[in-house]
Amino acid sequence: MNEYGRETSKRARNEKVRRAREQFMMLVLLLALVPTILCIILFSKQARLKGDIEALEQKLKRYELQNNSTGGGSPNPGAGTENPTPFPSPTTTPAATPTEPAAAPTQGAAAGEEDSSDVILSSIDGRPVTVTPGADGKPIGGTQPEDNTEPFATPTPFPTPTIAVDPKTGELLPWANKKVYITFDDGPSKNTDELLDLLSEYGVKATFFVIGHEGEDYARLYKRIAEEGHAIGMHSYSHDYGKIYKSVEDFEKDFTKISNLLYDTIGYVPDLYRFPGGSSNSKCKALTIQPFISFLLERDMRYFDWNVENGDATGKSYTVEELAQNLLDGVEKKTTSVVLCHDTNAKGKTLESMKIVLPTLIEKGAQILPITADTPMIRHVKPAQEE
Ligand SMILES: [Zn+2]
Known part of the structure; x- marks a missing residue:
């Protein structure tokens, strides 16, 4: 047991x-x-x-x-930065280039003259492609006020804007073939800092055609514009039509003054110029502007007018929304838009309108660029020798 x-x-x-x-x-x-x-x-x-x-x-x-x-003759030498990400829709072609209607800036000038750049994108993929403007290495700026022998400091290289492709469909966005050069005249002003903040917030660069302002704070603003990669052009020192268009000697005096001011503040003299009032200004006829044009060309300067404007200097009191709409309506009709806006103390509404303009342009895929060496010249009055 x-x-x-x-x-x-x-x-x-x-x-x-x-x-x-x-x-x-x-x-x-x-x-x-x-x-x-x-x-x-x-x-x-x-x-x-x-x-x-x-x-x-x-x-x-x-x-x-x-x-x-x-697209063999792509006018954009920088296009083509390779990106190995495959493009999901290989049959997509860039959005159709709209035909250019005769531009009608308020000053009655013949704008849009050289706006013939049919932009064909040479590299596209599923993600935005980076494109470098002015890839020939030519910086904005380089002429010296009195002595043309010494090179100037190279300004900040421009950033790489993107050609926008819808990330979901891989299709180009409707305005992807549009280049928009927003230009701000008559600054700097008390609005410039906020304007620069806004441009930086959206990661885009513009062009500032500046006039002469003395003082430390203005010096800081010229510097900030240049340092943040925007293009700077000269727009005369005094902006006084009666003074600068009196004679080539007077024009030269003013030109030297703004050249020196910029050289002292940003370290180089820009090679861009915008005539006060444009080349078709009320003070000069197509013929009488020619000596001033020759003066600029002799100094390897390029002058730019505009073919789109937001209307902030037309005397009409537009609302913020209207200013934005004027600009967008103009851009819609162009492949290349050089847009006239103003940066003065009185143009707070223009600054505000940019809060509509910038996101809309980006959403539609337009390229917002600073003027560079390869920007098609939009000029109301051409040099006599080119007529
Ligand atoms: Zn002006």
């Missing part, structure tokens, strides 16, 4: 040990099996994705070839 009882409890213990061993073995097996199965699944997934990438890469290559053959 005692013997029997001992035997039974021994058997029971053995049984328990056996079961525990079995359970342990099952656990070990399970622990080994799960990662193996996971590995197999992941490997097959990876192989499938690799295949997808190859197919898309081929599509991209085909698309690039197609694009190069249609």
Whole structure:
């Protein structure tokens, strides 16, 4: 009996040990099996994705070839920064170039004269493509006020704007082929800091055609404009039509003054000029502006007028929304827009309107750029020798 009882409890213990061993073995097996199965699944997934990438890469290559053959003469030398991300829709063509209606700036000038740049994008992919304007390395600026022998400090290189593609569909956004050069005349002003903050918030660069202001705070503003990568052009020192257009000598005096002021503050003299009132200003006729044009050309300066304006200097009191709409309506009709706006103490509404203009342009995919060496020149009055 005692013997029997001992035997039974021994058997029971053995049984328990056996079961525990079995359970342990099952656990070990399970622990080994799960990662193996996971590995197999992941490997097959990876192989499938690799295949997808190859197919898309081929599509991209085909698309690039197609694009190069249609857009051989792309006016944008910077376009073409390669990006390996495949473009999901290789048959997409850039948005149609709208025909240019005769521009009608309020001053009755013949604007839009050279606005013929049919922009064809030479590199597109699923993500925005970076494009460098002025990629020939020519900075804005370089002429020296009195002595043309020494080179000037190179201004901050311009940033890379993006050509916008809808990230969901891969299609170009409706205004992706539009280049918009927003220009602010008559600054700096008490609004300049906020304007610069806003431009920086949206990551875009503009062009400031500045006039002469003395004092530390203005010096800081000229510097800030240049340092933040915006283009700076001269717009005369005095902005006084009666003074500067009196004679070439008077024009030169004023030109030297603004050149020196900018050289002292930003370290170089810009090679951009905008005539006060434009080349078609009320003081000069097409003929009488010619000596002033020649003066600039002799100094390797380029002058720019505009073919779109927001209307902030037309004497009409537009609301913030109207100013934005004027600008957007103008841009809609152009492939290349050089937009006239003002940066003076009285133009707070223009500053406000930029809070509508900038996000709208970006949303539609337009490229907002500073004027660079390769910007098509928009001029109301051409030099006589080019007539
Ligand atoms: Zn002006």
